Amino acid sequence: MAGAPRVEHLVTSGTFSLDGGTWDVENNVWIIGDDDEVVVIDAAHDSDAVLEAVGDRRLSAVVCTHAHDDHVRAAPDVALATGAPVLLHPDDQVLWKMTHPNRRPDGPLADGDEIVVAGIGLRVLHTPGHAPGAVCLYAPDLGALFSGDTLFAGGPGATGRSYSDFGTIITSIGERLLTLPGETVVHTGxxxxxxxxxxxxxxxxxxxRGW
Incomplete structure (x- = not known):
């Protein structure tokens, strides 16, 4: 028996760099699936920690909510170790190339796509603003949203750096996320x-406020 589909949580530590600055950060890595098959949302910082959390289960995809370096740094190594494809919205290629200039993602994410794992669907919602290719993943069967850096507890993601826009993220949150059922649990980046x-x-x- 594969067990019921579930959400698992890992925190990894490292740095985020953009526009000439570098900051220490802790990232949430989300693993969704059952005892046999999982997907990873945002392989951040530490490929060994991500691979240990996946264990001997089949990894069907490494999904990137956006391509800031703290969210994608470990993605190629996790993919290489498991054979799983790295999936990214094409609008974030410019950010991806800053971290991985010699390695392309394996496949695109598009609004409305559904990634199926352990019998449940993760619906791709394109939510630009924090980054042009930012996406969230909505799993209605789990009552869960994986929001990356688009929506946090207490406010929207930052928009003060290159390739971000405040008005755009507010529109994305209002039209795409806050229209979901109120009881939806938001798992943040x-x-x-x-x-x-x-x-x-x-x-x-x-x-x-112009947050």
Whole structure:
């Protein structure tokens, strides 16, 4: 028996670099599947830790919510060790090449795509703003959203650096994420988990602040 599909959580540590600055960060790595098959969302920093968490299960894909270096640095090594494809929205190629100039992702992500693992679907939602090719993954069967750096507990992802735009991320959150069922659990790229219900009342406040 493969067991019920579930969400597993790993935290890895490293740095994020862009626009000439470097910051220490901790990233959430999400593993979705059962005892036989999983996908990894954001292979961040430490390929050995990700591979240990996957164990002897079949890894069907390494899904990148966006291509900032902290989220994709370990992706090629995880793919090489497992044979799994690295999937990225094409609009983030410019960021991917900053970290991996000699290695392309294996396949594209497009809005509306469905990635199936352990009998459940992960629906791709293109949510630009934090990065042009940022995506979230919605798993209605799990009541879960994997938001990358688009939506956090308490506010939207940062938009003060290259290839980001505040108005765009607010539109993405309002039209694509906060329209999901309120009880949807939001598993973020950094920090604490939240829910759509907890974040939805604050959209106008964020927009007014120019968060």
């Amino acid at each position: 950094h920090g604490d988990t939240t829910t759509v219900e907890a974040e939805a009342p604050h959209l106008e406040e964020w927009a007014a």
